[in-house]
Amino acid sequence: MLSHLLSSGKKSYDLPSIAFEFVAKALPDKLDKGDANKIGKAFIEIVDALKAQMKNTENSEYVEKWFEFLVDRFKSRGLTPYEVVSNFLDIPLARVLSRMEKRGVTLRRDRLIEIDKLLSKETVIVTERIYEEIGHEFNVNSPKQLADVLFTELSLPVSGRKRSTREEILNELKSLHPVIELVLRYREVTKIHSTYVKPLMAIESEGEGFVVHTDFKMTGSSSGRFSSINPNMQNIPARGEFASKIRSVFVPRKGFKIVGADYSQIEFRVMADISLDSALVEDFIKGKDIHMSTAARVMGKPEGEITKDERNLGKTINFAILFGQTKYGLSRLAGISGELAQQYIEEYFKTYSGVGNYINRAKEIALKYGYAQSMFGRTRHIAGLSSRNRNMLNAAIREAVNMPIQGGEADIMRLAMVEIDEMIQKKYRDRAYMLLQIHDELIFEVKEELVEEFSEKVKDIMKNVVKLNVPLEVNVSSGSNMSELK
DNA sequence: AACCTCACG
DNA sequence: ACGTACGTGAGGTTC
16 A cells, blocks of 8 residues: 555656755764654654545545655645655664664574674694795784785786785786685684674673674665674675574574565666666566576577576676676676676667666756656656766766666665565564564564464565566575575 | 774575 | 675674
8 A cells, every 4th residue: 555655656756956955954973762752743644544435445546546645745844745755664763673672683692692602723733834835924814915915916917006915806816826715714703703603602692592683774775775883684695605603693582483575676777767778677577587588598509508607697797787897897706807897788778778868867866956866756866967077976876876776675675675564563463573684584583383374474565665667676585594495 | 093804684 | 906795693803
């Protein structure tokens, strides 16, 4: 229902005309959990009246009329349509986030201790082998000291003008000296140890057990996504040797299971929706593997002949387009020549001309107005759009092209979260909890006997929360810890 | 506080 | 001639 309201809002209002000063004046800079209630109070009666009315009709004209009526009332209070939309969404959303934080995720501290031991041992071994290889001790954690060792003592080749020791560079040096592998291993082990294991071990018992309560920031990003701090629960390892070990630390409470639901390729679907690119739309409607399809189209091959590596290249190309990358970036990331990268990009825009049109359109609008907007009017002002510095300007343009896509993803997820929470409060109180949001994924803990039913309902809400020109696909899975989610 | 590096979507 | 991807948070070192 909320979705109808919003998509009708999308069509009826000229959102680009909305001034930022207006928003800034009417809303506090940070719409946080604390002051959400304050602001929210003014809107609650209106929201309730709307809902009561909407129960009596499925007539969209009626909804539209109500929306206009509401907008008038909001306007009389000095609020713009964007604020109406954002308040409909953000006030209840603040409560959702607050509930998630309060509940928290339970930890298996015993597993954490095991991992801690393992990593400590491994760190000692690897460190000693590094010293042995080099002939003396130094601080491997120090990029400066490491650079001295690699580039001065060992005279390994420096690529570019900075003596960077980042992973990408080290990978190129692997064959030149045995210490490189060891340093990479050291980095992998100590990263996991210091960033995840140690901080989680420092969490104190709440009596019942160990629970991690992150802090989701609603205003944490300029695209509309949330961020998560203290600790960041949106960057828990998902790949690599230790990912499943770390993930297995996060478990459901007794009698519950962990349930995960994630949108499949949501950013590319939003891109298809905005651009209306016929090839992209067609692929999604047909339920195709989008990266495979891109690889086939760009390389001019039948899909059946696309290898795993080629599909991977298709994926890299898709992300390159999404982020507005040039042939230089693509060639570096895909490990292909500049000419080939150029050729693929040209081929991409020949095939997906609608995407090219979208990019040009987004660019024009951004340069004209100085900001970019998502499908629901979420607005991002971008200072660099008026920069005379070419790099700054290009970066700003990439931001403006990407924002409607990433912002659209965020809008959709926010809507879904509010609707799912409404369902939980109504039908699953104390039996299902939303725990985490990781941009395109939601994680819950659900009473064992309700997992199947609840999963279906969540999937249904997520798929139908907005109507795009392409279908939204959602994968759900469950398990007895976070590593068991697919 | 700035910088480098690296974890995630 | 330059130097490349969008959005984040965090730990460790250096200044």
